[in-house]
Amino acid sequence: MADVTQVKTTINGEEVNLLCEPRQSLLEVLRDVLGMTGTKEGCNDGNCGACTVILDGRIVDSCLVLGVEAEGKNITTIEGMASPEGLHPLQQSFLENASLQCGICTPGFLLASKSLLDQEPDADEGRIRHWLAGNLCRCTGYDKIVRAVLQVSKAK
Amino acid sequence: MTSNQVLSEVEFNVVGKRPIRPDGVDKVTGRAQYGADTNMTGALQAKVLRSPYPHARIKSIDVSKAEAFPGVKAVITAKDLPFAALSKEELGDGYTALKYASDHMMASDKVLFKGHPIAAIAAVNAHVAESAMALIQVDYEELESVVDVREAMKDGAPLVHEDLRTNDMGQISDKPSNIAAHMSYSTGDIDKGFAEADLVMEREYTTATVHQGYIEPHNSTAFWNTDGQLNIWTSTQGSFAVRAAVANVLRLPVSKIKVTPMEIGGGFGGKITAYLDAITAVLSKKAGVPVRTLMTRSEVFEASGPAPASWMRVKIGVKNNGKMTAVETDIAMDAGAYPGSPAMQAIVCAFACYDVTNGKVDGYDVVVNKPKTAAYRAPGSPQAAFGVESLIDEICGELKLDPIEFRLLNAAKEGTRRIEGLVAKRIGLVECLEAARDHDHYKSKLSGENTGRGVACGYWPNRGFQSSVVMTVHFDGTVSLLMGSVDIGGTRASIAQQTAETLGIAYEDVKPTIVDTDSIGYTFITGGSRTSFATGLAAITAADDVKEQMITRAAKIWDTSEDDIEYVNGTVSHKSDEELKFSFKDLARQLATTGGTISGRSNIDPTGEGNGYAVHLVDLKVDPETGKTDVTRYTAVQDAGKAVHPGYVEGQMQGGAVQGIGWALNEEYFFDPTGKMLNPTFLDYRMPTTLDLPMIDTVIVEVANPGHPYGVRGVGEPAIVPPMAAIGNAIHGATGHRMRSLPMTPGKILEAGWENGNSSGG
Amino acid sequence: MLQSLTGGARQIDCDAKNIRQVIERLDELYPGIRDRLVEDGELRENLAVAIDGDIAIMGMLEKVGANSEVHFVPAIGGGS
């Protein structure tokens, strides 16, 4: 077995100590080491966005980040999006707008949308479409996803 | 910006509303468990070694080094499948069918496509399994391959299967061929029909291999216990289909296999075939612990089931007023490595939008050295519609006829006999065409240079098939609904709505659960646009069963005859005594002390499915210097019969339209001359992104299906049928070029310009 | 679709109570047609039978009325 490295990182506000091999991606670490399966694998080469997480305030494809790179970083995954008080407004909006069909791409879209509205609370349709172009959805044709984000955006 | 219009005549309490789906919260919080999310104690991870060649004979496989690799727990090849030990004599007529099924899962003598499984390894983790794969030594004898469907049909083409003979409507040819089947239907007299025509046009069309493109790769987790029970957890459109496929290949009684359907991350027809389950099971048996196999994205492209490439010739004769006098088509579909393309569906769907007096359709199912194709949303119909609907547009241009008026003049309607012989019942094509004609989109003026507008329509028959539902009334008045239909895009919601409507209770009081194959009766796949219709009917029937039992219970409580009691809108009341009345909840509370709970059940195999029709309108702009097409406006019109949850019906229409836009413009498998796929990634298999699309307008037309109490028709499939022709027709409007080959890439549009004499622009 | 066996006839009238009998009558008229429709006593896998426009689910046992119209049609599965 290959050697493992200790990594100290923060995930959804909790400090986490974990062991992983250098070759394991952050996606593998989340899913296989930590059992956090909300982050999905669609392509494992950065072309679908299903594994999107927020790393130090920026969205990244967790399949293209090594687990060892998480050392000292702050990570938000889909498991950290809702609070005990309830769903994030984007999660609620996705439900109300029937913005998911199979739901496999949904965690990635939600985190990408959250990071957009965190930075640009009044993002318009064009901006939303540009920001979400790294996330593939095959079920919806995107219409209802874009509408759900628009509903939460302050742009009217 | 856009409008979503529902044309409905009947109002229901729950059906037709837009409640939040029961599985919604789990899916927006990452809690929903998909197939890749299983986490069994001690589970191994498996990898599949796949053929690098599209066509080769396997001379030998040596797995000894892989078996010795640290961390490897089991290695299997086709020798570990039951087929290897069964003789032709034992299997008799079933030999070939089992050989194909078993070899498709793991090749025994020949590999027939790049990506064909050769061996599989279960190890402590996927990296170790992958490293060990490199140690398996396979000695191949490369064979000449055949990739193109028409090349494969020629005499002298390399044979994919040496023993395959053409099945010509039940008659088997005497010499081997790549043409697995020929099928043919006709009606009237086409010679006479063409002779009567004022204009006859004939064109050829081709379409490329495309993939369903679901975002979740195939997966399977299996545990074959020492007591002989095999458990499988997998993402599938049909848990019973997986059970049947595994039972067949592993020669097990179905009772020994329990399949638990996990949440499924998209299917579109591509997750019906069980690619991984049997080999994962055999690995588990060998290793004695659970095993999980996950495909990579490139494995999905190379070794699951794309939709076939096709060639077709279409000939249509019309009078000057546009009335069709005769139609004819030949369609050849590439089945991939094993027979089974949807050529039959293609010829049945090709002219189903029209009232055809004289027609002949011929289909060819052709094997080639490519992955075995699978269903993809309305299988066969989109390819056929690309040809037929493009040629109709060309005829309309020639005769200066409005394309919607042309279609209205020829439209199939109730009573129209289709070429395959069936007579249409109440269908909504005319209503869809009228809705499209009257839509602001069609009435608006197209403006700007290099812009075009296209129209096309499409058909899918929809199906019934078996569904089972069990529902139990709890003492608090809620209802647990158990079903075997998996939920790809709102199934729980749609079935819960029909249940609540029938019982006259709140949608929130119905709790649907999708259960394993031991816990419910046989249920056909979620596919064929059948689920809201057939499983919905099963739920309605089971709810009726509950209602009858509730009446019986009330009769017992009131000590009266059941005939004195009626059940209306969730209230059980005495017909002649106004004092005697139970709400559903009140009566449910009484169940505990009057004999216990009530369960309704139904196992049905319904007919009465309503055919689905769609009409699409598209505006687009083509950059004449680059050939790139931008879709600027899109309207999808479709007859849903009755939209149970309009939000998810719109979603099906939008999703189908956008898959069609991808198919039209950019999606295709690139093969090298031997059949190796060159672009097995989402980078180069170019599915549309948010930035490639406008909002997709929808108009839900509701022409009630008489075969369903709420009028429901299937909606999943018709929406992918019209887009390719609609876009091709619009590109003609924008550029003057007729595109007859999918996809209509920028490069092809540029070339069409060069062929038509435009300078290369320098 | 089987006109090569029926000498081109598309429509054939016959007396029968169920599909099995329909096929027997056809086979009497046009020997060989049974093998094209039936395998191991059941309708071939890719074949369905429609009676008065409805796909019959009982296969060979499906009852046929006096004036029923029977069609042998392709069995069509589906995608999404």
Next chain:
Amino acid sequence: MEPFEFVSPSSIDEAVKILASNGDKVRIMAGGTDMLVQMRAGRRTAPLVVDVKGIPELNNVSYDASKGLTLGAAVPCYKIYQDKSLAATYPGLIDSASLIGGIQIQGRASIGGNICNAAPSGDSIPVVIALGGVCNIAGPNGTRQLPVEEFCTAPGRNALENGELLVSVFIPAPQAKSGATYQRFIPRNEMDIAVVGVGTSVVLDASGQNFVSARIALASVGPTPIFAKAAGDSLAGKAVSEEAIQQASELAMSAATPITDMRGTIRQRTHLVGVFTRRTLNNAIDRARGG
């Protein structure tokens, strides 16, 4: 993926020592967006991966109006386009940085990494060549400079010697009345590899009516990004005109040596070089004029 060791040096010296002592066995990783994909696909292997994002000089962005921009090799794209002053000064660079991959990729991918990856289609390379970019390279024998157009030597190969590391890219301060643009042709609108990419920069005279100089570079039409020197030089001293631009675009087309593959044909790519040379020149001229 085969196992590897991972080190994260914190200084250039440390990195150079690791690189020099490991020779072929080492891969340098910045954003990892190309490298991890290549390693996973087995196209590149290495028992040792050196993450250079912890080295301060590689994360540095410094702009001096009199000299120019020093862009650390590991600076991710988003930091470039989010920097408002950079966006105003180097809009051509922003064109590239904001179209590499999607937002997720831009959170990790760097211009330096894009250049080192040396793909013929590298989207950042043409405009950096057009802007006169220079690679600052550190190695066992100290530092050296190399024009960006000389850095890529073959598909996936660059001019770094054993033990060397790309520290930063220097881009000269823009002259008055200058402008630069990068545009590419892709079949979709995002998330694609350039079928053709063209980066151009122009310097106009004070009137804004005449070219002082111009540089044009091309992506995806040869084994490496191509500096189409003759095409740019043809504009020097000429009045801004359709003819001059057309002539430059024809020279750019003749500098292109594309192949036919699944992403495009020779004829299509050559044609598109012409189209995008004209489009980028016109856009760069607008920018130079302050439009």
